[in-house]
Structure formats: structure tokens, C-alpha cells
Amino acid sequence: MTRVRPVAPQDRAALLALNNRHVPAVNALEPAALSRLLEAALLALAAGPVGAPTGLLILLGPAGPAEGPNHAWVREHHPEAAYIDRVMVSATARGQGLGRRFYAAAAGAAAQAGFAALGCEVNLDPPNPESLAFHHCLGFRPVGEATDPRNGKRVVYLLAPADPASDGTLDGTFLARCGNAPCPVAPG
Numbered sequence: 768m769t770r771v772r773p774v775a776p777q778d779r780a781a782l783l784a785l786n787n788r789h790v791p792a793v794n795a796l797e798p799a800a801l802s803r804l805l806e807a808a809l810l811a812l813a814a815g816p817v818g819a820p821t822g823l824l825i826l827l828g829p830a831g832p833a834e835g836p837n838h839a840w841v842r843e844h845h846p847e848a849a850y851i852d853r854v855m856v857s858a859t860a861r862g863q864g865l866g867r868r869f870y871a872a873a874a875g876a877a878a879q880a881g882f883a884a885l886g887c888e889v890n891l892d893p894p895n896p897e898s899l900a901f902h903h904c905l906g907f908r909p910v911g912e913a914t915d916p917r918n919g920k921r922v923v924y925l926l927a928p929a930d931p932a933s934d935g936t937l938d939g940t941f942l943a944r945c946g947n948a949p950c951p952v953a954p955g
């Protein structure tokens with residue numbers, strides 16, 4: 768099973784490339800912006816070998832200024848939520864539970880930091896039905912919509928409870944959500 772682990776300094780170049788391969792699902796990053804996010808993160812996880820990661824999750828807590836309008840929206844409307852700034856799994860590593868393990872760890876870290884929920888946004892336009900299905904599967908529900916003034920993207924904000932029982936390795940409720948039932952298809 769692919770390891771989920773803290774981001775290492777040797778991962779940075781590959782993580783930048785991984786991130787920028789996933790535009791527009793995630794916003795593009797310059798090296799300095801990635802460094803800033805990693806330093807501000809409540810939790811920064813990679814998957815796979817050090818230096819050649821196949822996934823990234825960045826969870827932001829209360830530290831630092833809002834990282835753009837979507838983070839600001841979640842902070843303002845749902846201060847009980849830690850903010851998932853970005854998540855991605857390389858195409859060849861998808862569908863193996865890495866995203867679920869990232870989120871289980873995030874749900875545990877958020878709860879430990881005193882947050883009751885996880886919040887994030889997913890693109891509606893340009894559409895990202897895979898991510899909507901993934902989040903729906905993990906128990907996220909829509910709490911608002913907005914247009915990102917930086918780029919015109921239409922986004923939906925999603926929230927799910929944090930999970931004190933979850934650390935990404937224990938079989939907490941977050942990992943168990945959906946059980947073995949087939950996940951529904953993306954809404955819309």
C-alpha cells in the first residue's frame with residue numbers, strides 16, 4: 768500500500784510539478800507560494816516515495832492570512848472548519864484510497880486542533896465531477912457557491928465533520944464513510 772507521510776524538503780520540486788499538472792482543478796503555484804503554504808499548513812502530506820511523490824494534501828488552520836478568496840470565504844462563513852487548500856493524486860495512483868487516507872488524516876488533525884469540520888471548494892465551472900463525486904463519497908455537503916474574482920471559476924464550498932477518531936491509519940469513521948457501498952456518481 769502506498770505510504771501517506773509528511774512532505775519532505777526533497778519533495779518540493781516534484782510537488783510543484785504535480786500541482787501545476789492539475790490546473791485548473793487546483794490553482795497554479797510558483798515555488799515561493801508552495802513554500803509559504805507548506806510553512807503555514809496545519810498538515811502537509813505527500814504520498815509515495817520521498818523525492819517522487821504521487822499525491823499532496825495541504826490543510827490550513829488558523830495561522831497566517833487567508834490564502835485567497837476561497838479560504839477567506841470558508842473562514843468567514845465557517846470558522847469551525849479547517850480549510851483543505853488543495854488535494855491531488857497523480858493519475859496513475861488514483862482509485863487506490865490515497866485521497867481517502869489523506870482526508871482521514873486531515874479529519875483527525877483538524878479535530879485535534881479544535882476544529883469541528885473540514886471545508887474546501889470544488890470547481891463547478893470549469894467542472895470537476897470526479898472531485899465532486901470524491902467529496903460526496905466522503906460525506907461533504909454543499910454550503911455555498913461563489914465566483915473566484917481572480918479567474919472567473921465558479922466554485923461550490925463543501926463541509927464535512929472533523930473526526931477525532933481518525934489519524935489516517937486507524938479505521939476511524941472517516942475511513943469507514945461510504946462503507947463498501949458503491950459511491951454515487953457526481954451530483955449534476
Ligand SMILES: CC(C)(COP(=O)(O)OP(=O)(O)OC[C@H]1O[C@@H](n2cnc3c(N)ncnc32)[C@H](O)[C@@H]1OP(=O)(O)O)[C@@H](O)C(=O)NCCC(=O)NCCS
Nearest residue numbers: 792855856861862863864865866867897898900901904950
Ligand atoms: C479527487 C482525487 C484527489 C481523489 O483521489 P483518489 O486517491 O483517487 O480517491 P480515493 O481512491 O481515495 O477514493 C475515495 C472515494 O471517492 C470515490 N471516487 C474517487 N474518484 C472518483 C471518481 N472519479 N468518480 C466517482 N467516485 C470517485 C471512490 O469511489 C472512493 O470511494 P470508495 O473507497 O468507497 O470506493 C483525485 O481524483 C485527483 O487528484 N483528481 C485531480 C485533482 C483534483 O481534482 N483535486 C481536487 C480539487 S478540488
